Amino acid sequence: MPKSKPSKSKKSAANRSKTSKSKPVVIVAGVVLAATLLGLASYATTKPSSPSASSGSGGAVAEVSAxxxxxxxxxxxxxxxxxxxxxxAMGRADAPVVLIEYADFKCGFCGKFARDTEPALVKKYVDAGTLRIEWRNFPIFGEESEAAARASWAAGQQGRFWEFHKAAYAPGAKEKGFGKERLTALAKEAGVADLARFARDADGSAARAAVSKDQEQGYSIGATSTPSFLINGRPIAGAQPMEAFTQAIEAAAKAAAEKPAAEKPAAEKPAAEKGKQ
Incomplete structure (x- = not known):
């Protein structure tokens, strides 16, 4: 007995169901193209050059072109x-190269980058004025990640973000968790002077808004894991070897040097200074 064909209404319902399941979610309107590009480029930068190629840091060796x-x-x-x-952020605001890092304090590979790679990049490129590093809080591992992100922002309000960053990514730090008392201890270790203000700031609406803004930016451009990086518009996914970052930074610096003077970056003035104009 031949099978009956599904009705047109059933077909359209099935198609609508498939479409709704496959439709991508983009948090910030107007960056669908950027999200697609990041997804494609992230794959390109993390695919192994051979079946056995590995960075030894949990990801494939990045193939970064010169x-x-x-x-x-x-x-x-x-x-x-x-x-x-x-x-x-650290480094000159008008540096020719900007590395944006989307990271989570509970992410083990973020910690590996912070301990093994970032200090060398700071010494070689930030100190020389070539590189600027801009941090984006991208907490994806739950409430403690969110709390640590807000605490890092609060430490930053007293000029101790990078000291907090170092303490939170120290070996064994994430295994101790990021409860309220632990975060206060990290702030104290980081040299935050006013711990009462730190506690208020970390639990305040400004911290929540700042973290949310960073998260939305990360999701809107297609970041789905940590750490994720942009180096002058070149995506790199994962705690890749030092060589992947140096090659990308040097290529970006070369491209920046070849730009006409009118296209070279200028530092954005602080809000207080803008108001004087």
């Missing part, structure tokens, strides 16, 4: 804030 234009997307380069008053 070509300054390869794998770079202007849509993503525009996410650098270059705000001279940004307390969660």
């Amino acid at each position: 070509d300054p234009a390869d794998g770079v997307y202007p849509e993503l380069e525009a996410y650098a804030r270059r705000d001279a008053a940004d307390k969660l």
Whole structure:
């Protein structure tokens, strides 16, 4: 007995169901293209060059081209804030290269990057004025991640973000958790002077808004894991080897040097200074 064909109404319902399941969610309107580009580029930067290729840090070796234009997307380069008053950034606001890091304090590979790679990048490129590092809180591991992100922002309000960052990523730190008392202890270790203010700031609406803004930016451009990076619009996914970062930074610096003077980055003035104009 032949099978009956599904009715048109059933077919359309099935198609609608498939469409709704596969439709991507983009948090910030207008960056669908950037999200797609980041997804494609993240795959390209993390695929192994051979079946056995591995970075030894939980991800494949990044294939970063020395070509300054390869794998770079202007849509993503525009996410650098270059705000001279940004307390969660280091390096010249008008540095030719900006590395944006989307990370979580409970992420083991973020800690590996913070301990093994970032200090060398600071010494080689930030101190020389070539690189600026901009942090984005991207908590994806639950309530303690959110609390640690807000605490880092609060430490930053007293000029101790990077000291808090170092303490929170110290070996064994995340295994102790990020409860309220532990976060206060980390703030004290980081040299935060006013711990009462730190506690208020960490639990305040400004901290929640700042973390939410960073999260939305990360999700809107397609970041789905930590750490994720943008280096002048070139995506790099994971705690890749030092060579992947140096190659990307040097290619970006070369491209920046070749730009006409009118296209070179300028530091954004602090809000207080803008108001005087």
